[in-house]
Amino acid sequence: MTNDDRTGAFDHLFTDAVREGLGEDGYGSWRAIDAPDAVSLSFGFPYPESFPNDELVAAAEAVFEEEGDRALQYGGGDYSDRLAELVAERERKRGIDCDGDDVVLTNGSTHAIDVVCHTFLEHGDEVFVEAPTFMGALKLFANYGVEITGFENDADGLDVDAVAAELESRAAEGRPLPKLLYTIPTFQNPSGTTLSRDRRERLLDLAAEYDFLVLEDDAYGELRYFGDDVPTLAELDETGRVVRVNTLSKTVAPGVRTGWILADDEILDTVGRMCAGGTNTFTQSVLGRYFAEGTYERNLAEFRENYAERCTHMLDCLDEHMPESAEWTDPDGGFFVWVELPEDIDAEELLPAAADEGVTYLPGEMFFPDDRGANCVRLSFSHVSFEEMDRAVAALARATRSAMAD
Ligand SMILES: Cc1ncc(COP(=O)(O)O)c(C=O)c1O
CATH class of the missing domain: 3.90.1150.10 (Aspartate Aminotransferase, domain 1)
Structure with a gap:
């Protein structure tokens, strides 16, 4: 229409x-x-x-053989539970101190971002973003009636100095501060740029000083082709202000619609409650089996x-x-x-x-x-x-x- x-x-x-x-x-x-x-x-x-068509077929067959109907019942079987553990294992490889309990599985990272929005954002709130940024996230934020303010993104990623200057002047003038800053710090969509380590540290200091959350979207983080790794924001976070979302869309397939949220306990608990209706435990079982085989790596x-x-x-x-x-x-x-x-x-x-x-x-x-x-x-x-x-x-x-x- x-x-x-x-x-x-x-x-x-x-x-x-x-x-x-x-x-x-x-x-x-x-x-x-x-x-x-x-x-x-x-x-x-x-x-x-x-x-990985053949590997997913083999994993699905193994799930049926080993778990039978449980894999299709509400709640899912053991492999779906194990996926959260296996995801946490991968996140530990990225330097993040976490285990399966720190992860809420979602139906992809768009869903993850939406659940985070649902938990934190209401009409009149404000979100800071890199400009340019992922158009899907912009559309989601708009669904919540929030103000979106974009900051320049240069070869080293988000211009954190510009963010700091804006926060400082707002605080001095008693103007409202943002609730959330959404960033794709590594191999950003659409620019391909990566936020430098110094800027990451500065951004986290600002989040603590001005009391906002940092929503780290790491959809491409495992797809480095050149240069050295930079620590994720979640790894550098010392105050629990980073809510990290990720996805298997780029490294397994978009059709599996599986992603996750990793956050501080208190935030994760609440975010988990907002994720009503559950997620696709059958697909998670197949992925759990696929991961357990070591094929992903x-x-x-x-x-x-x-x-x-x-x-x-x-x-x-x-x-x-x-x-x-x-x-x-x-x-x-x-x-x-x-x-x-x-x-x-x-x-x-x-x-x-x-x-x-x-x-x-x-x-x-x-x-x-x-x-x-x-x-x-x-x-x-x-x-x-x-x-x-x-x-x-x-x-x-x-x-x-x-x-x-x-
Ligand atoms: C930065 C970023 N976040 C999230 C997504 C969406 O991922 P998903 O398929 O898991 O919803 C994309 C997809 O293009 C993306 O580029």
Whole structure:
């Protein structure tokens, strides 16, 4: 249904926040770009050969053999319980001191973020974000009727000095402070940048000083291809202010819809209560079996090599084809490169011409809570072939040059 077809008959029954968002694009609207003949660099899809189909079939069979009906009953079987332990084991490898009791499993990290929003946010609250940031999170925050304030994101991630200056001036003037700061500190979506260790420490100090929570979304954290690890915010956290969400969408498959929240006991307990209705324990059992086999670790090593080649190839294509006046990020991991086209080019307006040339992408504006980013595009290198990447980036370059000539 389009907005023009709406009669508004039920508007008075919606919540204030929902009513305010009526008529605007909602969650998932970015999937509407339709150009079947163009190469799509729009989405953060894992490449399909990375999906462990055979291993998941084998794990499902083993679950049925070993657990029978229990795997399908309310509450699930032992493997679903073990998944939380196995997830915690992985998180310990990232340096976080935790066990299975510190983890609430969710139906993916979008669900995890939503549950955190549901627990903490109400109309009139404020969330700080990196600008640009994950468009899905922006849509979720909007569902809760909160103010969203975006801070610059440079090569070292969120500009924490700018956050500090804003907090300081608000505190001095008695203006309201944010309740939550949402960040994707490692291989950020959409920019691919990583928050430096110094900035991480400073951010946590600010959270303690100005009494807000830090929502750490680490969807790409295990997908490092170059450079050295930086500690997660959860590892550096000494005051329990970090609520960490994560997902298996990028390292197993999005269709398993499994993620988790890791947080301080008191927060986790409350968040767990807001997660009413339970999660998909059958899928969790299959994943628990898959993890217990040790296959995840082996597959991850292969994915990293494969994505590293894709990332390098994307950067080579940009070097080869794009005009000098365009700039782009140089990610050490994740799925995305963020490209800044010459300032007077509007990436949304350019999209039909780019699609005619043979490429689609997500225009930068959708990653901002305000009207910045018009000349930017997010390119995903995660799921197209090298040959498609060549064609797609050459098409983007042609479209850009012809817009520059206009
Ligand atoms: C930063 C970030 N968080 C969360 C998600 C969504 O993950 P899930 O599939 O687990 O909901 C994505 C997916 O693109 C993402 O890029």
